[in-house]
Amino acid sequence: MADMNTPLSKVRGLGSAKSGTEGWISHRIQAVANIPLVLFFVVSFVGNAGKGHAEWVAWIKQPLVSVLLILFILNFTAHMRSGLQEVVEDYVHSHGNKWAATLLIKFGCTLIAALSIFSVLRIAFGG
C-alpha cells in the first residue's frame, strides 16, 4: 500500500460525465450573466433604432458601452458554445460527425467573438 491516493481521487473524472458538472455549472453562470447583458442590449438597440452610422459610432465610443458590449460578446459566445455543444452531444451520435460539429462550433464561436470584439475596439479607439 505505497499508494497515498484516496479511493475518491482515483475515480474522480472517470465516469461518463467526465468534466460535465463543471461544464453544466459554467453554462448556468453564463446564463445568469446574460440576464442583465441581454436587457442592456435590447434597451440600447431599441433606444438607438433608426440611427445613422455616425450616431451608432458615437454611442459605441462611450467607454461603458464598449465594455458592456465586449462583456456581452464574451458571455454569449461562451454560452452559445456550451449550449450548441450540448445539442450536438444529445443528437449527433456518430463519432466522426460529432467531432466535426464540435470543431465547427468551437471555431465558429471563437471567430464570432474575435470579429465582433475587434470591431467594437476599432470603433472605440478609431479616429
Next chain:
Amino acid sequence: MAQAKRPLSPHLQVYRFGAHMAVSIIHRITGSALAFGAILLTWWLVALAAGHEYFNMVQDFAGSLLGRFVLFMITFALMQHFASGIRHLFMDAGKLFDLKSNTATAKFTFVFSVVMTLVIWAAAYKVMGRL
C-alpha cells in the same frame, strides 16, 4: 460498431406532449436560432467598423421586408429563450417541479415572449417616429 448498440435513454416519443415539453424543445430551437442571430450581430458590428458606406448597405438590408422579418423572429427567439432560460434556472434550483406551477410557468414563457416582442418592436418604431 459495438458502441452503436448501446441503449439510449428514452426520448420524445415516450412522453405525452404538453406545455412543459413544448417549452423545452423550443428552448433548444430558439437557442440554436440565436446562434444565427449572433452571426448577424457580428456582421452588423463589422459593418459599423468598416465605415458608413458598407454600414448603410447592411442597414438597408436589415430594414427590408425580409430583414425585418428575420429580426422580428430573432427578437421572439431571444425573448422566448430569455424567459424559458430563467424558468430553467429555477428548475435547476429544484423549484417549479409540481405539475401546476410547472405547466403554468411553461405557458407563461410564451405569453411573455409574444408580448415582449411586440413591445420591443412598437418601442423601436416609436423611437424611429414611425408609430
